[in-house]
Amino acid sequence: MYGKDMETIKKENMNLADKIYIFDTTLRDGEQAPGVALTVDEKIQIAQSLDKLGVDKIEAGFPASSKGEIESCRKIHNLVDCTTVGLARTVFKDIDAVLDADLDYMHTFIGTSPLHRDYKLKMSKEKIIETAINAVEYGKDHGLTIEFSAEDATRTEGDFLFDVYRSVVDAGADFLNVPDTVGVLTPIVTKQLITDLKNEFTTPISVHFHNDFGLATANTLTAIECGANQAHVTVNGIGERTGNSALEEIVVALHAAYGIDLDIDTTQLYNISDSVSRITGIKKPVNKPIVGDNAFAHESGIHVHGILNNALTYEPISPELVGHSRRIIIGKHTGANALKSKLDEFNIDLNEEQFDNVFSQIKALGDKGKTITDSDLKSLAINEISSAKETPIVLKGLGLLSGAIVSSTATVKLEIYGEEKETSATGVGPVDAALNAIRSLIQDTLDVELEEYNVEAITGGTDALAEVFVISSDSEGNKSTGRSTNEDIVMASILAVLDSINKLLLLQRVNQ
Numbered sequence: 338m339y340g341k342d343m344e345t346i347k348k349e350n351m352n353l354a355d356k357i358y359i360f361d362t363t364l365r366d367g368e369q370a371p372g373v374a375l376t377v378d379e380k381i382q383i384a385q386s387l388d389k390l391g392v393d394k395i396e397a398g399f400p401a402s403s404k405g406e407i408e409s410c411r412k413i414h415n416l417v418d419c420t421t422v423g424l425a426r427t428v429f430k431d432i433d434a435v436l437d438a439d440l441d442y443m444h445t446f447i448g449t450s451p452l453h454r455d456y457k458l459k460m461s462k463e464k465i466i467e468t469a470i471n472a473v474e475y476g477k478d479h480g481l482t483i484e485f486s487a488e489d490a491t492r493t494e495g496d497f498l499f500d501v502y503r504s505v506v507d508a509g510a511d512f513l514n515v516p517d518t519v520g521v522l523t524p525i526v527t528k529q530l531i532t533d534l535k536n537e538f539t540t541p542i543s544v545h546f547h548n549d550f551g552l553a554t555a556n557t558l559t560a561i562e563c564g565a566n567q568a569h570v571t572v573n574g575i576g577e578r579t580g581n582s583a584l585e586e587i588v589v590a591l592h593a594a595y596g597i598d599l600d601i602d603t604t605q606l607y608n609i610s611d612s613v614s615r616i617t618g619i620k621k622p623v624n625k626p627i628v629g630d631n632a633f634a635h636e637s638g639i640h641v642h643g644i645l646n647n648a649l650t651y652e653p654i655s656p657e658l659v660g661h662s663r664r665i666i667i668g669k670h671t672g673a674n675a676l677k678s679k680l681d682e683f684n685i686d687l688n689e690e691q692f693d694n695v696f697s698q699i700k701a702l703g704d705k706g707k708t709i710t711d712s713d714l715k716s717l718a719i720n721e722i723s724s725a726k727e728t729p730i731v732l733k734g735l736g737l738l739s740g741a742i743v744s745s746t747a748t749v750k751l752e753i754y755g756e757e758k759e760t761s762a763t764g765v766g767p768v769d770a771a772l773n774a775i776r777s778l779i780q781d782t783l784d785v786e787l788e789e790y791n792v793e794a795i796t797g798g799t800d801a802l803a804e805v806f807v808i809s810s811d812s813e814g815n816k817s818t819g820r821s822t823n824e825d826i827v828m829a830s831i832l833a834v835l836d837s838i839n840k841l842l843l844l845q846r847v848n849q
């Protein structure tokens with residue numbers, strides 16, 4: 338850490354609240370992300386995961402918006418241990434819908450900025466304050482805990498904003514929420530605003546920051562540094578437009594950078610992020626902090642070398658902390674240390690020449706813009722090994738019977754690890770019959786699937802040379818290629834298939 342240690346920085350520069358509440362609004366603001374509509378069951382599934390994770394409050398929905406919302410809010414309230422919140426405009430019928438859902442915590446809002454007053458609500462400042470007070474009083478009269486939001490607070494005149502907050506506090510509001518509705522805050526302005534609010538009010542301060550300029554997380558952390566008691570967040574940062582501050586970013590930053598532990602089981606973060614992404618249909622960018630596919634993936638040789646010695650060289654936290662896992666990727670930027678570790682992982686032992694050949698093929702493929710999967714790497718390595726090692730299966734004999742009115746029959750003799758075996762099989766043609774015979778002969782040795790079979794005549798005429806290319810796979814998901822050229826298409830096919838099978842067998846042997 339640059340400069341003083343975090344405990345000193347906290348003491349000298351921060352005004353941290355004793356307790357920081359995590360208010361999750363994935364089911365309300367998150368669901369407002371264009372194109373997302375959750376069923377009651379989906380909402381319940383997400384709410385139960387959030388409850389298990391340990392958030393303090395779940396904003397389950399906007400009850401006035403539909404019957405389904407009332408039903409899901411009510412069901413969630415009955416199923417979870419944490420507080421269930423319902424959103425309402427400062428309108429009695431919206432508050433009644435919160436009550437219909439049996440909730441006891443309401444989040445009510447009214448736009449306070451000149452834009453919202455003049456163009457949306459067409460209300461004077463006085464009318465805004467009166468409407469807000471009426472709603473808070475109505476909610477209190479019905480026994481609700483009330484969180485009040487001055488929508489578009491950050492584009493509201495300072496004096497008026499404070500007048501509104503003062504009025505709702507007097508009317509009984511229990512939490513004052515500060516929405517940065519269109520994400521225009523910067524950390525320095527956040528600092529000023531939250532510090533001023535903390536100096537004026539004893540009512541807990543909450544923040545709801547949007548991410549239009551990519552500053553939602555930074556602003557939320559700044560607010561917490563200045564004493565904010567609660568952060569509104571969503572899983573994966575989903576929400577209106579560019580979303581809200583991300584639950585996983587706030588929780589992990591507080592833990593790792595500030596040494597502040599909330600009662601959140603961080604090891605569930607990756608799973609919950611994945612299920613929210615699947616249920617909402619909003620894909621996570623691969624570079625998404627904490628939960629993206631690349632958050633703990635490394636390709637660059639220098640980084641992987643560091644990681645292999647001590648993962649903290651290139652990772653700020655361990656993937657296990659958030660239930661994620663580390664991946665070493667092979668590609669254009671791979672170094673020898675990375676390749677060695679990956680081959681060790683697959684139990685593949687290459688001599689120096691084979692290793693160099695595989696390494697240069699990886700670089701050449703990378704230069705062509707290709708990505709290299711684990712199974713590609715295994716194939717490259719097996720190709721090297723198979724050119725140097727003895728062949729497990731050798732073709733010893735082939736007899737074919739083929740005609741127009743009889744089914745094709747092939748008799749194949751193979752030497753499998755030194756033992757001769759022979760069988761006959763039928764098929765829709767001679768190639769099919771021969772491959773069926775091979776499959777039957779090796780069934781105790783290898784469970785193999787022919788994934789791809791391509792034949793090309795490489796010279797013209799009926800005696801043209803046929804080149805056959807195949808891809809086979811085994812039950813472990815390993816793949817290998819086989820290739821053969823022969824003037825007899827059946828022979829070329831058999832030899833290509835045996836070539837790929839032999840590579841899979843060699844890989845099995847190195848893996849044992």
Ligand SMILES: CC(=O)SCCNC(=O)CCNC(=O)[C@H](O)C(C)(C)COP(=O)(O)OP(=O)(O)OC[C@H]1O[C@@H](n2cnc3c(N)ncnc32)[C@H](O)[C@@H]1OP(=O)(O)O
Pocket residue numbers: 366369399401402403426427428446447448457458468488518577
């Ligand atoms: C910043 C935020 O995220 S706020 C939450 C936004 N979320 C949503 O809007 C999702 C759910 N919304 C809905 O289902 C619907 O919009 C409803 C049920 C709330 C309202 O539907 P409708 O009555 O058809 O109104 P519509 O959505 O077209 O317009 C909003 C109305 O609310 C009014 N309004 C907005 N906020 C307030 C408020 N705090 N107090 C009083 N009226 C308000 C607007 O002025 C407008 O009124 P008008 O129709 O009389 O001009």
Ligand SMILES: CC(C)C(=O)C(=O)O
Pocket residue numbers: 366446486488489514516517518519545547
């Ligand atoms: C309802 C309020 C808090 C809101 O979602 C916003 O202003 O973004």
